[in-house]
Amino acid sequence: MIENLNKIFDSRIRLGIMSTLMVNADISFNELKELLNITDGNLASHLKTLEENEYVKIHKGFIGKKTNTTYAVTKAGEKAFKIHLTALEKMIGSMK
Amino acid sequence: MSYFVFQSAFYMDKQQQPLEDLQHIKKMMERSSRFISLSGLSGIAAGVCALAGAWFANQVIVENGGPSGYRDVVSRTFQAESLRDFMGHRLFQIAGFTFVAALFLAFLFTYLRSKKDKIPMWGATAQRLMINVAIPMAVGGIYLYKLMQFGNYGLIAPGCLIFYGLALVNAGKYTLGEVRYLGYCQLLLGIINCWFVGYGLYFWAMGFGVLHIIYGGLMWYRYEKSSPE
Structure with missing residues (x-):
């Protein structure tokens, strides 16, 4: 169970x-x-950490002349997050 | 900095960590997808405006021969001119002024709450909410305008409640979910009002006044009364 917890999501900010x-x-x-x-x-x-793990992709665009950098989750990121979420839920389930 | 203090504090209690992580995930998802700064005080203020407006409108009606005279005119449809003479546009002025005042106060209290919670007021969530409220409201406005052109005044009040109710049910997906229940109540009132044409002012006072105040009070009590900051 614990092994399914993703180290990258240990950080509250990344989570x-x-x-x-x-x-x-x-x-x-x-x-x-x-x-x-x-x-x-x-x-x-x-x-940067999320990007290096290919969980997040960057899109650099423009609004008028100003740069507008947007972020989106990748397929791999979505999968990793769901596994992490399931692991968290299972841990809570086993505590009861 | 405070984040690290907080984190080390809860890592001491490992049992709590998954639960707090899940709560954090839920909070971030809500915060980024719903406009949660909508203040209960906005609802109360809008309700008070509506009640004041209804009171003024009632004064105008009483001065012009009382509710029975008003009802006679309203229930005789296709007689736009007679109602216009009768009320001399005063009711529309009151309605317009009430709407603007209610909207202004609703914005003010929501702005104050978003400042207090340090959540930007004009984020993507606010825009999404505005668009989804504006669509049913604008369509309703056009439709009611046509009803008025045909002099069908009796159906204006129920129409306002119905389209506003639809807007709120739609808004429930983009702001506090409880708005949906306020929407259902407005819809129910509007539909009942269709069978009580001529009593629109009472239904308005009930829907835009009393229901707003009840909703606003409940939301304030639930989310803002013991706000941490």
Whole structure:
């Protein structure tokens, strides 16, 4: 059971990012920053970890002349998150 | 910084970790997909405006020959001119003013709550909510305008309640889920009102006034009374 828990989701912030991306088709860097209430640097480093594990994909676009970077969850990320979620639920189930 | 303090605190209690993780996941999903800053006080304020508006409208009706005279005119459809003469547009002015005042106060209290909770007011969730409320409201507005053009005044009040109810049921997917129940109640009132044409003002006062205040009070009690910040 415990082995199904994903080390990458140990961090509350990464868990939060993934939760947000699971229910939104894509979301911008600034929206994520406001939702999680963290600094640019902190968010960027957590996003980098997720990106390196190919759980998150980046799309760089433009709104007018301003760059707009949006993030979306990958198939692999979705699968990993669901496995993690099931493991968490099972742990709670076994505690009762 | 506070995050790390918090994290180390709950890692001490390993038993609680999966549960808290799940709660965190749920919270983040809700926060990012629903507009949760909608304040209960907005509902109360809108309700008070509606009751005040209904009171003024009632004054106008009484001054112009009382509710029975008003009902005579309303139930005789296709006589737009007579109602216009009768009320001299005062009722529409009151309705318009009430709507603007209620909307303004609703925005104000929701804005204040979003500031307090440090959640941006104009995020993607707010836009989604606005669009999904605006569609049934705009369609209803056009339809009711046509009803008015044909002088079918008796069906305006039930129509307002019905289209507003539909908008709220739709909104339940994009903001606090409880809004849906307020929507069901408005729909029920609107439909009953169809069989009591001419009593629209009472149904309005009930739906836009009393129901808003009850809903707002319950929501405030449930979500804002003991707000952590």
